[in-house]
Amino acid sequence: MNTHPIEVIAQQSRLAARRLAAAPEAMRNLALAKMADALESVKTQVLKMNALEIIKARDEGQAEAMVKRLTIDDKTFSYMLSRLKKVAQLPDPLDRILTGHTNPNGLRVYKKSVPLGVIGIIYESRPNVTTDAAGVCIKSGNAVILRGGSEALLTNTLLTDAMIAGAVDAGLPEHAIQIIRAPGHEAVGELLKMDDYIDVLIPRGGKSLIKRIAEGTRIPVIKHYDGICHLYIAADANPEQAVAIAVNSKCQSVQVCNALETLLVDSQCAARLLPLLQTAFGLNNIELRGCAETQKLLPGLAPAAEDDWHTEYLAPILSVKIVDGIEEAITHINRYGSGHTDGIATQSLNMARQFEQQVDSASVMINASTRLSGGGDYGLGSVVGISTDKLHVRGPVGPDELTTYKWVAYGDGHLRC
Template sequence: MLQSINSSSIPDIARQSRLAARQLAPASDAQRNLALAKMAEALQAVRARVLAVNAEEVAAARDAGQTEAMVKRLTIDDKMFDYMLSRLKKVAQLPDPLNRILTGHTNPAGLRVYKKSVPLGVIGMIYESRPNVTTDAAGVCIKSGNAVILRGGSEAMQTNAILTDAMVEGLVAAGLPQHAIQIVRTPGHEAVGELLQQDRYIDVLIPRGGKSLIKRIAEGTRIPVIKHYDGICHLYLAADAEPDKAVALAVNSKCQSVQVCNALETLLVDTACAERLLPLLYEAFNAQQIELRGCEQTLQLLPGIAAATEEDWSTEYLAPILSVKIVAGIQQAIAHINHYGSGHTDGIVTQSLSLARQFEEQVDSASVMINASTRLSGGGDYSLGSVVGISTDKLHVRGPVGPEGLTTYKWVAVGDGHLRE
C-alpha cells in the first residue's frame, strides 16, 4: 500500500521530490521506459473510475457556468483516455534524452573534456482544466529523469488525483521512487503560493493555463519559469497561394479545434489575391459557423462581416472567431506578425521557395509553418510524443517541450593526474 500524501505539506512534498529526483537520475532508459509502460497499465485499470469521476466534475463545471471551451478542455471520454495512454507509449519509444555526449574534445595536455545531457531535477507543473496534462507531464518527466510535482485546477482535482495515484503505482512497480510523481491535493491559491517559494527544491516551474495565471506565477517566484503565453497564431496567404490549398489550410488551422493554443486567430491575405480568395474563404468559414472580423479593405470585399478593432489583432479568441486583414505583400505580413503575434506558431501559404525562405528567416516565432496547418505545431506531429507545453520563451527551451527540453548538461573532465600550471 502506497503511503498517502493527502496530509503532506508543500515543503514536505518539495523535499521528497528532491530526494526522488536524485534516485531517479541514474535510472537506466530501460527502467524509465518500463515505468512508463507500467503507468499506462495502471491507468487502464482505473479507466472506468476516471471516466465516472470526470463526468461528475464536468457536470459541476457546467452547473457553475463555465464556458463550453473550458468544459471541453476538462472532459475525458474514451477517445481522450486512449489518446492519453498512446502518448505515454509514444514517449517511451523516443531516444533516451539523457547521457548524450553533446560535444567533447581532448586538449593538448591529454585532458578529455565532454558535455553530457542530464535531468533538470524537479519540475513543478501548475495547470488548469486539462486532466490530460497530468499524464503528459508525468510521462515527459519520467522519460527525462525528472521528478514532478503536479498542481492541477480545482475543477479537475478528483480526476487528477486518481490519474496520479495510478501512475505512482506503475512507477513503484518498475522499481522507481514513489515520490518521483506527486500531486498537490490542497485546493486554493495558498497552496500555489507556497509552492512558488520552494526554490531550494524545485528547479523549474511550468504553468499551463490563461495568461493571467502564467503572469502571476512568473512574477511570484524566484524559480525559473518556462512560460506558455498566448497562441496568437497567423496564416499568411501569399499572392501566389493556390486557392484550394489556401482555403483548406486556413479552415483546418482555425476549425479543427478552436479552443487550443495553435489554432489560427488572424488570417492575413495578400492584396494581390484577396479579391479571388476572400469569397471562397467566407463561404468555407460560414459553413463552419466562424465569425469573421475584417479590416476596412476586407469589409469592402465582404460587407456582411463585422469590423475588426485594434484589440482584435492581439486577441487569442480560443473561440469560433477569426480576424482577417489584407496586407500589401510579404513584408507587411511579417511586420504585422512580429508586432501582434505571441511568438507561438505562424505560417505561410505560397508556391515560391524564396518567399517561404524569407518568411522563415524573418518571422520570430517558435514554429514557422510552410504550406502546413498551424494545428500541426505540437508534440505528436513533431514526433516528440507527450509534451508539457509549447514554450513561447527563448530560454531555456522554445516551442513544444518534450523530454529533451527538460534536460540540461554537465561538463565532465577526465584526466590522469592533470594539474593546472
C-alpha cells in the same frame, strides 16, 4: 516550527530526483509502460469521476470551452495512454555526449545531458496534462510535482495515484511523481516559495495564470503565453490548398493554443479568395472580423478593431486583414504575434524562405496547418507545453527540452601549470 505540507512534498521530490537521475533508461521505460497499464486498470473510475466533475463545472456556469478541455472520453483516454507509450519509445534524452575533445595534454573533456531535477507543473482544466507531464518528466529523469485546477482535482488524483503505483512497481522512487491534493490558491502560493527544492515551474493555462506564477516566484519559469497565430496567404498561393489550410488551422479545434486567430490575405488575391474563405468559414460557424479593406470586399462583415490583432480568441472568431505583400505580412506578425506559430501559403520557395527567416516565432509553417505545431507532429511524443520563451527552451517542451548539461573532465593526475 512545523514544516508546511507543500515543503514536505518539495523535499521528497528533491530526494526522489537524485535517485531518478541515476535510474537506467530501461527502468524509466518500464515505468512508463506500467504507468499506462495502471491507468488502463482505473479507466472506469476515471471516466465516472470525470463525468461528475463535468456536471459540477456546468452547474457552476463554466464556459463550454472550459468544459470541453476538462472532458475525458474513450478517445481522449486512449490518446493519453498512447502518448505515454510513444514517449517511452523515444531515444533516451539522458547521458548523451553533446560535444567533447581531448586536450593536447591528454585531458578528456565532454559535455553530457542530465535532468533538470524537480519540475513543478501548474495547470488548468486539461486532465491529459497530468499524464503528459508525468510521462515527459519520467522519461527525462525529472521528479514532478503536479498541481491541476480544482475543477479536475478528483480526476487528476485518480490518474496520478495510478501512475505512482506503476512507477513504483518498476522500481522508481515513490515520490518521483506527486500531486498537490489540497484545493485553493494557498497551496500554489506555497509551491512558489520552494526555490530551494524546485528547479523549474511550468504553468499551463490562461495568460493571467502564467503572469501570476512568473511574477510570484524566484523559481525559473518556462512560460507558455498567448497563441496569437497567423496565416499569410500569398498572392501566388494555390487557392484550394490555401482555403483548406486556413479552415483546418482555425476550425479543427478552436480552443487550443495553435489555432489560427488572424488571417492575412495578400491584396493581389483578396478579391478572388475572400469570398471562398467567407463561405468556408461560414459553414463552420466562424465569425469573421475584417479590416476596412476586407469589409469593402465582404459587405456586412463585422469590423476588426485594434484589440482584435492582439487577441487570442480561443473561440469561433477570426480576424482578417488584407496586406500589400509579404513584407507587410511579416511586419504585422512580428508586431502583433506572440511568437507561437505562424504560417504562409505560397508556391514560391524564395518567399517561403524569406518568411521562415524573418518571422520571429517558435514554429513557422510552410503550406501546412498551424494545428500541426506540437509534440506529436514534431516526433516528440508527449509534451508539457509550447514555450513562447527563448530561454531555456522554445516551442514544444518534450523530454529533450527538460534536460540541461554538465561538463565532465577525465584526467590522469592532471594539474594546472
